[in-house]
Amino acid sequence: MNRIFVRLAKFSMFLLAAVAFAGCQTDPFSSGYSGGSAQAAARSQAETLREGDVLQIAFPGSPNLDTKQQIRRDGRITLPLIGEVEAAGLTADQLQAGLVKLYAPQLSTKEVTVAVVSSTFPVYVTGCVLRPGKVESNQPLTVLEAIMEAGGFDNARANLRDVHIVRYVNGQQQSYSVNLLAALHGEDKRPFYLKPSDIVYVPERFSIF
Numbered sequence: 001m002n003r004i005f006v007r008l009a010k011f012s013m014f015l016l017a018a019v020a021f022a023g024c025q026t027d028p029f030s031s032g033y034s035g036g037s038a039q040a041a042a043r044s045q046a047e048t049l050r051e052g053d054v055l056q057i058a059f060p061g062s063p064n065l066d067t068k069q070q071i072r073r074d075g076r077i078t079l080p081l082i083g084e085v086e087a088a089g090l091t092a093d094q095l096q097a098g099l100v101k102l103y104a105p106q107l108s109t110k111e112v113t114v115a116v117v118s119s120t121f122p123v124y125v126t127g128c129v130l131r132p133g134k135v136e137s138n139q140p141l142t143v144l145e146a147i148m149e150a151g152g153f154d155n156a157r158a159n160l161r162d163v164h165i166v167r168y169v170n171g172q173q174q175s176y177s178v179n180l181l182a183a184l185h186g187e188d189k190r191p192f193y194l195k196p197s198d199i200v201y202v203p204e205r206f207s208i209f
Contacts, residue, residue: 049087049095051075051196052136054117057099061109068117073197081106092116123194125150127202128158142191143178146200159205160184165192166199 049055051071057079059065069077075088082102087095092114099112119138123146126132130151135141137149143163147153153160160181167174182188194200 047091049090049092049116050119050121051088052120052122053087054119055087055092055095056115056117058113058115059103059107059109060111060113061107065103065106121196123196123198123200125200125202127200128154128204129202130154141194143194143200144180144183144191146194147180147202153202157204159203162203164201164203165194166201167195168197 049071051073054068054070055077057067057069065080067080069079069087071077071087075086076084077087079085079099085095085099085102090098096112096114099114100107100110103112104110120136121138122134122136123141124134125146129147130153132150135146135149137146141149143165147163161179163178163180165176165178167176176192178192179188183191
Protein backbone atom coordinates (compact mmCIF):
# COMPACT_ATOMS: atom_id res chain seq x y z
CA MET A 1 0.00 0.00 0.00
CA ASN A 2 2.88 2.37 0.85
CA ARG A 3 4.52 1.66 -2.51
CA ILE A 4 1.27 2.45 -4.36
CA PHE A 5 0.93 5.71 -2.44
CA VAL A 6 4.54 6.70 -3.25
CA ARG A 7 4.00 5.94 -6.95
CA LEU A 8 0.80 7.99 -7.02
CA ALA A 9 2.57 10.91 -5.33
CA LYS A 10 5.44 10.78 -7.85
CA PHE A 11 2.99 10.62 -10.75
CA SER A 12 1.10 13.66 -9.40
CA MET A 13 4.35 15.62 -9.10
CA PHE A 14 5.22 14.69 -12.70
CA LEU A 15 1.85 15.94 -13.95
CA LEU A 16 2.23 19.23 -12.07
CA ALA A 17 5.72 19.73 -13.51
CA ALA A 18 4.48 19.00 -17.04
CA VAL A 19 1.65 21.49 -16.72
CA ALA A 20 3.99 24.15 -15.35
CA PHE A 21 6.47 23.55 -18.21
CA ALA A 22 3.74 23.81 -20.82
CA GLY A 23 2.58 27.08 -19.32
CA CYS A 24 6.06 28.56 -19.83
CA GLN A 25 6.18 27.89 -23.57
CA THR A 26 5.77 30.86 -25.91
CA ASP A 27 3.96 30.87 -29.21
CA PRO A 28 5.84 32.99 -31.78
CA PHE A 29 2.48 34.16 -33.11
CA SER A 30 1.67 35.68 -29.71
CA SER A 31 5.11 37.14 -29.08
CA GLY A 32 4.37 40.23 -31.14
CA TYR A 33 0.87 41.52 -31.81
CA SER A 34 -1.21 38.38 -31.80
CA GLY A 35 -4.26 37.81 -33.99
CA GLY A 36 -7.06 37.62 -31.44
CA SER A 37 -5.51 40.23 -29.18
CA ALA A 38 -4.23 42.67 -31.81
CA GLN A 39 -6.40 45.53 -30.60
CA ALA A 40 -5.41 45.00 -26.96
CA ALA A 41 -1.74 44.86 -27.99
CA ALA A 42 -2.14 48.03 -30.02
CA ARG A 43 -3.61 49.82 -27.00
CA SER A 44 -0.68 48.62 -24.89
CA GLN A 45 1.81 49.85 -27.48
CA ALA A 46 0.04 53.22 -27.66
CA GLU A 47 0.44 53.66 -23.91
CA THR A 48 4.18 52.93 -24.03
CA LEU A 49 6.59 55.26 -25.78
CA ARG A 50 8.71 53.64 -28.45
CA GLU A 51 11.27 54.30 -31.16
CA GLY A 52 9.91 56.67 -33.79
CA ASP A 53 7.41 58.46 -31.54
CA VAL A 54 7.53 62.25 -31.88
CA LEU A 55 7.08 63.98 -28.52
CA GLN A 56 6.07 67.53 -27.72
CA ILE A 57 7.68 68.41 -24.39
CA ALA A 58 6.47 71.63 -22.78
CA PHE A 59 7.61 73.50 -19.67
CA PRO A 60 4.76 75.87 -18.66
CA GLY A 61 7.00 77.81 -16.27
CA SER A 62 10.00 77.91 -18.64
CA PRO A 63 8.75 78.00 -22.23
CA ASN A 64 12.29 78.58 -23.52
CA LEU A 65 12.89 74.88 -22.80
CA ASP A 66 9.95 73.69 -24.92
CA THR A 67 11.05 71.18 -27.55
CA LYS A 68 9.84 68.58 -30.01
CA GLN A 69 11.84 65.36 -30.11
CA GLN A 70 11.67 62.04 -31.93
CA ILE A 71 12.70 58.96 -29.99
CA ARG A 72 15.76 57.56 -31.71
CA ARG A 73 16.52 53.94 -32.46
CA ASP A 74 18.49 53.69 -29.22
CA GLY A 75 15.32 54.67 -27.31
CA ARG A 76 16.68 58.07 -26.25
CA ILE A 77 15.98 61.74 -26.81
CA THR A 78 18.28 64.73 -26.35
CA LEU A 79 16.96 67.59 -24.21
CA PRO A 80 18.26 71.10 -23.41
CA LEU A 81 20.49 71.40 -20.33
CA ILE A 82 20.31 67.72 -19.33
CA GLY A 83 21.27 65.90 -22.54
CA GLU A 84 20.43 62.24 -23.17
CA VAL A 85 17.27 60.80 -21.61
CA GLU A 86 15.84 57.28 -21.95
CA ALA A 87 12.25 57.51 -23.24
CA ALA A 88 11.33 54.26 -24.99
CA GLY A 89 9.57 51.78 -22.73
CA LEU A 90 8.13 54.48 -20.46
CA THR A 91 4.63 55.90 -20.49
CA ALA A 92 4.20 59.63 -21.10
CA ASP A 93 3.34 60.06 -17.41
CA GLN A 94 6.49 58.24 -16.31
CA LEU A 95 8.64 60.38 -18.59
CA GLN A 96 6.97 63.54 -17.27
CA ALA A 97 7.70 62.55 -13.67
CA GLY A 98 11.32 61.78 -14.53
CA LEU A 99 11.80 65.10 -16.30
CA VAL A 100 10.36 67.03 -13.37
CA LYS A 101 13.08 65.49 -11.17
CA LEU A 102 15.87 66.02 -13.70
CA TYR A 103 14.93 69.63 -14.36
CA ALA A 104 14.04 70.49 -10.74
CA PRO A 105 16.99 72.92 -10.21
CA GLN A 106 16.11 74.85 -13.40
CA LEU A 107 12.32 75.06 -12.98
CA SER A 108 10.42 77.71 -11.10
CA THR A 109 7.23 75.73 -11.64
CA LYS A 110 7.64 71.99 -11.14
CA GLU A 111 5.57 71.08 -14.17
CA VAL A 112 6.40 69.29 -17.44
CA THR A 113 3.98 67.92 -20.02
CA VAL A 114 4.75 65.21 -22.57
CA ALA A 115 2.41 64.64 -25.50
CA VAL A 116 2.79 62.18 -28.37
CA VAL A 117 2.48 64.17 -31.59
CA SER A 118 2.80 61.18 -33.90
CA SER A 119 3.57 57.52 -33.40
CA THR A 120 5.25 55.37 -36.01
CA PHE A 121 7.64 52.44 -35.87
CA PRO A 122 9.99 50.94 -38.47
CA VAL A 123 10.46 47.38 -39.66
CA TYR A 124 12.90 46.22 -42.31
CA VAL A 125 12.04 43.97 -45.25
CA THR A 126 14.72 42.32 -47.36
CA GLY A 127 15.29 39.34 -49.64
CA CYS A 128 13.02 38.45 -52.56
CA VAL A 129 10.72 41.47 -52.48
CA LEU A 130 10.36 44.20 -55.09
CA ARG A 131 11.33 47.18 -52.91
CA PRO A 132 13.50 46.03 -49.99
CA GLY A 133 14.14 48.54 -47.24
CA LYS A 134 12.53 50.26 -44.27
CA VAL A 135 8.76 50.21 -43.82
CA GLU A 136 7.14 52.55 -41.31
CA SER A 137 3.71 52.07 -39.78
CA ASN A 138 1.51 53.88 -37.28
CA GLN A 139 -0.64 50.82 -36.55
CA PRO A 140 -0.16 47.08 -35.87
CA LEU A 141 1.53 45.49 -38.89
CA THR A 142 1.65 41.83 -39.95
CA VAL A 143 4.48 40.14 -41.82
CA LEU A 144 2.32 39.89 -44.94
CA GLU A 145 1.33 43.57 -44.75
CA ALA A 146 4.97 44.63 -44.36
CA ILE A 147 5.93 42.63 -47.45
CA MET A 148 3.09 44.21 -49.43
CA GLU A 149 4.34 47.65 -48.35
CA ALA A 150 7.75 46.61 -49.72
CA GLY A 151 6.22 46.05 -53.17
CA GLY A 152 5.19 42.43 -52.67
CA PHE A 153 7.00 39.18 -53.38
CA ASP A 154 9.30 38.52 -56.28
CA ASN A 155 7.06 35.73 -57.57
CA ALA A 156 9.79 34.17 -59.69
CA ARG A 157 12.18 33.71 -56.78
CA ALA A 158 10.49 34.01 -53.37
CA ASN A 159 10.16 31.05 -51.02
CA LEU A 160 6.91 31.81 -49.21
CA ARG A 161 7.03 28.65 -47.13
CA ASP A 162 9.87 29.84 -44.92
CA VAL A 163 9.83 33.62 -44.37
CA HIS A 164 12.17 34.59 -41.53
CA ILE A 165 11.66 37.24 -38.85
CA VAL A 166 14.61 38.42 -36.76
CA ARG A 167 13.83 40.26 -33.54
CA TYR A 168 16.13 41.67 -30.85
CA VAL A 169 14.88 41.58 -27.27
CA ASN A 170 17.17 42.98 -24.54
CA GLY A 171 20.16 42.53 -26.82
CA GLN A 172 19.31 38.90 -27.59
CA GLN A 173 18.40 37.74 -31.11
CA GLN A 174 15.19 35.79 -31.57
CA SER A 175 14.25 34.14 -34.86
CA TYR A 176 10.88 32.99 -36.20
CA SER A 177 9.73 31.29 -39.37
CA VAL A 178 6.34 31.86 -41.01
CA ASN A 179 4.73 29.87 -43.81
CA LEU A 180 3.03 32.63 -45.78
CA LEU A 181 2.05 30.24 -48.56
CA ALA A 182 -0.24 28.47 -46.09
CA ALA A 183 -1.58 31.85 -44.96
CA LEU A 184 -2.32 32.93 -48.53
CA HIS A 185 -4.17 29.66 -49.15
CA GLY A 186 -6.22 30.14 -45.99
CA GLU A 187 -4.64 27.13 -44.26
CA ASP A 188 -3.11 29.21 -41.45
CA LYS A 189 -5.22 32.14 -40.25
CA ARG A 190 -2.94 33.27 -37.42
CA PRO A 191 -1.35 36.58 -38.48
CA PHE A 192 2.16 37.22 -37.21
CA TYR A 193 2.34 40.81 -35.93
CA LEU A 194 5.66 42.61 -36.05
CA LYS A 195 7.39 44.68 -33.38
CA PRO A 196 9.48 47.82 -33.89
CA SER A 197 12.78 47.18 -35.72
CA ASP A 198 11.91 43.58 -36.67
CA ILE A 199 13.70 42.33 -39.79
CA VAL A 200 11.68 40.32 -42.32
CA TYR A 201 13.69 38.19 -44.76
CA VAL A 202 12.05 36.49 -47.73
CA PRO A 203 14.48 33.78 -48.91
CA GLU A 204 14.96 32.56 -52.45
CA ARG A 205 13.57 29.25 -53.63
CA PHE A 206 16.11 26.54 -54.22
CA SER A 207 16.23 25.58 -57.87
CA ILE A 208 18.25 23.15 -59.98
CA PHE A 209 19.40 24.41 -63.39
